[in-house]
Amino acid sequence: MKKIKSCEETIHQYIPEEINLDSPKQLGEFLFEELKLPYKGRKTATGQYKTDSKALHKVYDEHVIVPLLIERRGAVKLKSTYVDGLQKEIQSDGRIHTTYLQNFVNTGRLSSRQPNLQNIPIRTEEGRQFRKLFVPQEGWTLIAADYSQIELRVMAHLAQVKNLIQAFKDDRDIHTETAIKMFNVEAVSSEQRRQAKIINFSMIYGASPYGLADNLKVDVETAKIFMKVYFDLYPEIQDYMKAKEEEGQKYGFVETLFGRKCFIPLENERDAKFSARVSVNAPVQGTAADMMRLAMIRVDDFFRKENLKTKMLLQIHDEIILETPPEEKDFVVQSLRKIMESVYALNIPLKVDIGVGKNWDEAH
DNA sequence: ATCATCACG
DNA sequence: ACGTACGTGATGATA
Numbered sequence: 503m504k505k506i507k508s509c510e511e512t513i514h515q516y517i518p519e520e521i522n523l524d525s526p527k528q529l530g531e532f533l534f535e536e537l538k539l540p541y542k543g544r545k546t547a548t549g550q551y552k553t554d555s556k557a558l559h560k561v562y563d564e565h566v567i568v569p570l571l572i573e574r575r576g577a578v579k580l581k582s583t584y585v586d587g588l589q590k591e592i593q594s595d596g597r598i599h600t601t602y603l604q605n606f607v608n609t610g611r612l613s614s615r616q617p618n619l620q621n622i623p624i625r626t627e628e629g630r631q632f633r634k635l636f637v638p639q640e641g642w643t644l645i646a647a648d649y650s651q652i653e654l655r656v657m658a659h660l661a662q663v664k665n666l667i668q669a670f671k672d673d674r675d676i677h678t679e680t681a682i683k684m685f686n687v688e689a690v691s692s693e694q695r696r697q698a699k700i701i702n703f704s705m706i707y708g709a710s711p712y713g714l715a716d717n718l719k720v721d722v723e724t725a726k727i728f729m730k731v732y733f734d735l736y737p738e739i740q741d742y743m744k745a746k747e748e749e750g751q752k753y754g755f756v757e758t759l760f761g762r763k764c765f766i767p768l769e770n771e772r773d774a775k776f777s778a779r780v781s782v783n784a785p786v787q788g789t790a791a792d793m794m795r796l797a798m799i800r801v802d803d804f805f806r807k808e809n810l811k812t813k814m815l816l817q818i819h820d821e822i823i824l825e826t827p828p829e830e831k832d833f834v835v836q837s838l839r840k841i842m843e844s845v846y847a848l849n850i851p852l853k854v855d856i857g858v859g860k861n862w863d864e865a866h
Numbered sequence: 867a868t869c870a871t872c873a874c875g
Numbered sequence: 876a877c878g879t880a881c882g883t884g885a886t887g888a889t890a
Contacts, residue, residue: 522887522888524886524887524888525887525888525889526869526870526871526888527869527870527888527889528888544878546869546870547869547870548868548869548870550869550870552870552871553870553871554870554871554872555871555872575871575872576872578886578887579871579872579873579885579886580873582885582886582887583872583873583884583885583886584873587885587886606883607882607883608882609881609882611875611882611883612883613882613883613884614874614883614884615883615884615885616884616885617884617885618873618874618883618884618885620873620874620875620883620884621872621873621874621875621883621884621885622873622874623873623874624873624874625873625874629873653875653881703880703881704880705880706880706881707880707881707882708880708881709879709880709881710878710879710880711879712878712879713878713879713880714879714880715879716879716880717880773877773878773879775878775879776879776880779879779880779881780881780882782881783880783881783882784881784882786881787875787881787882791882818874818875819874819875819882819883820875821875
């Protein structure tokens with residue numbers, strides 16, 4: 503990674519070599535005390551200046567090195583975690599084998615470690631290149647099958663949200679649909695869709711007007727208005743949130759659609775509001791996790807019954823990655839969609855997007 | 867061992 | 876008065 507070196511050359515014209523750029527403490531003190539960049543916002547829990555990406559973007563134009571520090575951070579992350587980190591994990595069979603913990607996450611999701619293969623980069627073009635390194639065995643094809651908007655569908659089902667259910671039945675773009683109705687327009691701008699998307703996700707997490715304001719980068723009053731309009735559009739979500747908050751508080755757990763209990767942290771950690779958010783989110787995340795587990799079992803049963811060589815390789819919460827030999831490809835793709843979409847009948851259709859390719863990036 | 871940061875759904 | 880989204884794991888620095 504030449505990028506790291508070239509960033510550092512310029513950075514060190516302004517920051518002495520003795521400062522460790524990997525030390526947030528040293529970097530923060532130099533930026534905000536020596537260079538006297540204006541510091542806005544809160545410090546960390548231990549009283550240090552924050553130097554994370556968000557904090558650096560606040561002073562982006564204050565000094566030529568700031569953009570370079572951000573760029574260097576990104577490159578260092580990719581190198582340490584994904585270039586060097588994953589290289590160490592290659593086994594003698596030429597593959598990387600993760601460990602899935604099946605009974606660790608409260609909501610019922612799997613967790614992946616040593617190494618974590620559920621956080622391979624995708625959001626930046628540069629990071630995404632790593633996905634090209636994940637390939638099937640010689641001559642085979644990689645398949646990626648992911649549930650489209652599964653958590654929002656589950657929420658619409660659990661809360662029986664009339665307008666959401668209809669939109670999913672009509673196979674509409676759900677964020678655009680939300681924006682059309684919230685902003686009362688016929689054509690939605692990309693900014694309006696982006697905002698609607700953030701609001702939809704925020705609801706799954708049980709966000710407060712404050713959290714929403716922070717995310718949308720609007721003031722709290724505006725966020726409150728957004729929430730009111732949202733709840734007018736999807737009133738059942740508000741009722742659902744209230745019901746789950748009370749349930750979690752009363753029993754100490756909430757349940758997924760299949761009756762699996764998710765325990766709510768009541769005493770200790772953080773505050774009552776945190777418990778309330780978990781009570782709202784856990785049935786949604788947990789039901790989606792249950793459905794994915796069930797789907798994986800059905801897929802495995804199917805492969806055995808049909809004597810197929812196709813193998814499941816990875817699960818990333820709402821997605822599975824498989825490798826398939828050429829003679830099985832079409833049959834598997836067609837069958838996968840059927841199995842996954844019919845795994846459990848909600849009041850809403852399930853939608854599965856499937857891609858194929860010679861590597862993980864292409865299959866997406 | 868904990869913190870700060872950042873990668874993912 | 877305060878702080879503010881859910882669920883994770885890996886890394887390097889620091890204590």
